[in-house]
Amino acid sequence: MGRDVGLDMGLAIPLETGASKSATKSGEEFSLIRNAQAGDRMAFEELVRRHDREVLRLAQSLMRSPEDARDVYQESFLRAYRNIGRFRFECSFYTWLYRIVTNVCLDAMRRRMSRPEDQAPVIGHDVTGGGDFFDRQPQISADASPEKNLLGSEIGEQIAAAMKHLSPRERMVFEMKHHHGLRLRAIGEMLGTTEETVKNSLFRATRKLRASLVEIL
Amino acid sequence: MNQKIQPLMANPPADLLDGMSGACGAMQEWLVLYAAGELDESERGEVQGHTRSCISCAALLEAEERLVELVEWAVPEMPDANLLAICRGRFSDSLDRQEQGRWVKWLKVLFGSSAFGWRPAVTAALLIIVGFVAGRMAPWQTYRERLGGVDDHMQFPAGIYTGSSSPGQASDVAAITWAPAEDNVPPNVQVRLESKEPVIVQGTVNDEKVKDALLSVLQNGADYQPDVRLQSVELLKPRCGDDDVRQAMCLVLRTDSNPAVRLKALEALRGVRATPGIQQALLQTLREDSNPGVRVEAINSLMGLVNSGAPIAAPDDVQILRDSMRTDSNNYVRLQSAAILQDLNHASGTAVAYKPER
Numbered sequence: 001m002g003r004d005v006g007l008d009m010g011l012a013i014p015l016e017t018g019a020s021k022s023a024t025k026s027g028e029e030f031s032l033i034r035n036a037q038a039g040d041r042m043a044f045e046e047l048v049r050r051h052d053r054e055v056l057r058l059a060q061s062l063m064r065s066p067e068d069a070r071d072v073y074q075e076s077f078l079r080a081y082r083n084i085g086r087f088r089f090e091c092s093f094y095t096w097l098y099r100i101v102t103n104v105c106l107d108a109m110r111r112r113m114s115r116p117e118d119q120a121p122v123i124g125h126d127v128t129g130g131g132d133f134f135d136r137q138p139q140i141s142a143d144a145s146p147e148k149n150l151l152g153s154e155i156g157e158q159i160a161a162a163m164k165h166l167s168p169r170e171r172m173v174f175e176m177k178h179h180h181g182l183r184l185r186a187i188g189e190m191l192g193t194t195e196e197t198v199k200n201s202l203f204r205a206t207r208k209l210r211a212s213l214v215e216i217l
Numbered sequence: 218m219n220q221k222i223q224p225l226m227a228n229p230p231a232d233l234l235d236g237m238s239g240a241c242g243a244m245q246e247w248l249v250l251y252a253a254g255e256l257d258e259s260e261r262g263e264v265q266g267h268t269r270s271c272i273s274c275a276a277l278l279e280a281e282e283r284l285v286e287l288v289e290w291a292v293p294e295m296p297d298a299n300l301l302a303i304c305r306g307r308f309s310d311s312l313d314r315q316e317q318g319r320w321v322k323w324l325k326v327l328f329g330s331s332a333f334g335w336r337p338a339v340t341a342a343l344l345i346i347v348g349f350v351a352g353r354m355a356p357w358q359t360y361r362e363r364l365g366g367v368d369d370h371m372q373f374p375a376g377i378y379t380g381s382s383s384p385g386q387a388s389d390v391a392a393i394t395w396a397p398a399e400d401n402v403p404p405n406v407q408v409r410l411e412s413k414e415p416v417i418v419q420g421t422v423n424d425e426k427v428k429d430a431l432l433s434v435l436q437n438g439a440d441y442q443p444d445v446r447l448q449s450v451e452l453l454k455p456r457c458g459d460d461d462v463r464q465a466m467c468l469v470l471r472t473d474s475n476p477a478v479r480l481k482a483l484e485a486l487r488g489v490r491a492t493p494g495i496q497q498a499l500l501q502t503l504r505e506d507s508n509p510g511v512r513v514e515a516i517n518s519l520m521g522l523v524n525s526g527a528p529i530a531a532p533d534d535v536q537i538l539r540d541s542m543r544t545d546s547n548n549y550v551r552l553q554s555a556a557i558l559q560d561l562n563h564a565s566g567t568a569v570a571y572k573p574e575r
Contacts, residue, residue, distance in 0.1 A: 041312060048308065056301060061293035066300055073304040078311055159291045177253055178288045184255055199246070206249050210284060217280045217287070 033093055036084050044084065048077055051094065055101050061179055062105045062172060064160075072108060076101045091189060098190040102172060109168035155216065162212035170205035173198055244274050252281035298441055299392075393431070393448045406431075406452055422452050428462070435465040443475040450478060454485040463489060467498035470515075476508040483514045491527035500529075500537045503554075509547040516541070516553040523557055535561070 029050070035043035052073065059072035079100050087096055163171055172191070176182045184202065188195040210217060244267055250256050251264045268275040392409045403421040408430040420427045434441050434449040441449075450469060456462045469482040479502070486495055499522070502515040519529070519538075529535060535558070542554035 041316070045309070045312075048305075052304065053295060053301060056296040056304060057293060060296055060300075069296070070300065070304050070307070074308055074311060077308050078315070081312065081315070155287060155290045159288060163291075174288075178285060179292050184253075199250070202253065203246060203249050206281065206284065209288075210280060213284065213287065217283050 029093060030089075033084070033087065033089075037087070044081055047093065051097055052077070055097065058098070058101060058176070058180060059105060061175055063108060068108060068112075072101065072104050076104045079104065095186065095189050099192055102176075102190050103192075106168050106172065109171075113168065158213060158216060159209075162209050165208050165212055166205050170201045170208070173201040174205040174209070177202060241271060241274055244271075245277070248274065248278045248281050251278065252285045295439075298445070393434075393445055393452070403455060404452070422456055428453065428456060428459075432461060432465050435469050438469065438473050438478075443478055446473065446475065446478045447481055450481040450485055457485050457489045463492065464494060467494050470498045471501055476511050479506065479508070479511050480514055483511065483518055487518055487521065491522045491525060496522060496527060496529065496534070500534055503541050503545075503550070504537045509550070512541075512545065512547060512550050513553075516550050516557070520553060520557055523560055529557070529561060 029047070032043045032047050036047060055076060056069055056073050059076070060066065060069040063069050063072060076097070080097055083100075087093065163174075166174065169191075173184075173187055176187045176190070177184065182190075184198045185195050188198045191198065244264070247256070247260070247264050247267075251261060256264065264278070268278050394407045394409075403423055405421055406419065406427050408418040408427060418426050418430045422428055422431065431449040431453050434445055435453070438446055446469070450466065453462050453465070457466060463486070466482045466485050470479055470486070473479050473482070483502075486498075489495065496519075499515050499519045503512055503519065506512050506515065523529060529538065538554045538558050538561075542551050542558060545551050545554065
């Protein structure tokens with residue numbers, strides 16, 4: 001899928017978030033990575049299982065389609081598998097993996113933008129309804145009302161529509177910040193860019209969203 | 218304007234400044250970072266100080282915070298277990314193909330690629346021999362063995378993996394299928410575990426492994442779809458006499474996000490020997506559940522417990538009933554709460570006047 005991220009993997013990244021640092025340094029993950037680098041497939045699959053829920057969540061939120069998220073999952077972990085030998089413990093495994101995922105997502109988003117006919121339907125706002133029967137039933141509770149449910153879905157639709165005006169990088173930065181709670185510095189590491197550039201993307205994204213959502217802000 | 222407020226970016230793009238200049242222009246960046254939670258305490262103080270004295274920046278800050286609040290409506294949920302299982306399966310297949318590809322590459326290096334083109338029979342024979350030798354000699358474990366070992370002595374149909382002592386810990390449940398059986402005979406259940414190759418636990422709920430797999434669904438409800446949770450509750454109903462199943466049902470009743478699953482747990486607990494745990498779960502449901510249908514069933518079950526001789530005596534518990542009698546939005550729940558309180562008072566020799574407030 002698109003450009004090979006192998007070359008820029010394992011670059012020296014001196015700063016890490018506390019959580020990811022401790023995770024990387026935990027003996028268990030360290031030895032799993034070492035074993036995976038030595039060709040132990042089981043060790044690699046264990047690493048996958050530790051991180052794949054979050055990877056799929058990120059892919060799903062960025063791609064807005066389960067099919068595309070599935071492709072991103074597949075491509076990302078295959079790239080990680082092929083390139084794990086180049087991982088040099090200079091950043092956390094999580095950061096390294098997310099860098100691959102975001103590269104794969106960016107490639108896919110750019111391809112999709114160049115082919116508007118491939119636009120995927122937005123998850124969560126499908127009028128035909130996703131999930132099973134029980135999920136589709138309205139919650140009847142003392143503090144819930146049809147007006148409130150309708151309001152929530154309308155707001156969700158407006159936000160999804162506003163997100164479409166963002167460039168792939170702006171949307172990625174905004175979602176990684178506000179949907180996944182990542183620090184800007186960590187996002188910079190994952191995207192292989194500076195914190196300054198990430199801030200710039202966040203400002204642009206915020207400005208565009210404010211303009212698009214002016215009626216409800 | 219405090220002098221500490223300076224542009225955060227070395228060269229902020231002019232189009233980002235909304236035509237503002239000076240302190241308010243610099244403040245634009247600070248406001249975005251403030252709303253994003255990226256400023257430290259002293260920087261937040263600076264922003265708060267500035268917005269107290271600058272109406273336009275205060276309005277912008279309000280808009281920023283409102284935007285962040287709105288965006289929370291669109292926060293993605295965790296991917297569902299089925300999608301994850303599909304992804305894992307596909308990825309595992311890809312790894313298999315990659316590894317097969319490596320063998321072919323090595324063989325090409327050893328024997329030259331032309332050999333494969335011109336002598337397909339030799340190539341095929343070579344691959345078979347290599348595969349046979351590797352299969353016989355290499356100390357590899359099968360995936361099933363790694364999961365916990367295949368127990369050939371289990372009373373399950375041949376060829377079906379029965380898992381380790383706790384399948385739920387080895388891998389997640391991807392799907393449950395079962396067929397209704399005759400009266401008084403537990404149905405035969407098939408639990409498919411999420412893994413790279415089909416792994417199935419099969420039997421009736423009287424089999425401990427099947428029970429463990431279903432229990433793991435109830436104990437980790439957030440990881441599973443409501444239909445899987447609903448089926449697990451339904452299938453475990455006959456085993457509610459077991460402490461662990463009863464506790465899991467109480468957990469479902471207190472924490473499951475889906476009202477249909479909570480109702481099914483209530484149904485499963487009905488008729489089970491009264492325990493303090495069940496009583497507490499019912500009272501908590503009565504007090505906290507947002508779904509009136511679930512509260513109705515909870516109060517019915519509480520009535521059943523009281524009638525079967527399990528009194529509600531603790532002052533806090535009685536207070537829950539009083540609150541429910543006074544404030545529950547559902548008329549039936551208020552009436553039944555009052556009725557239980559009257560029964561309790563009759564039993565203790567104290568008269569009580571029923572006065573629901575709505």
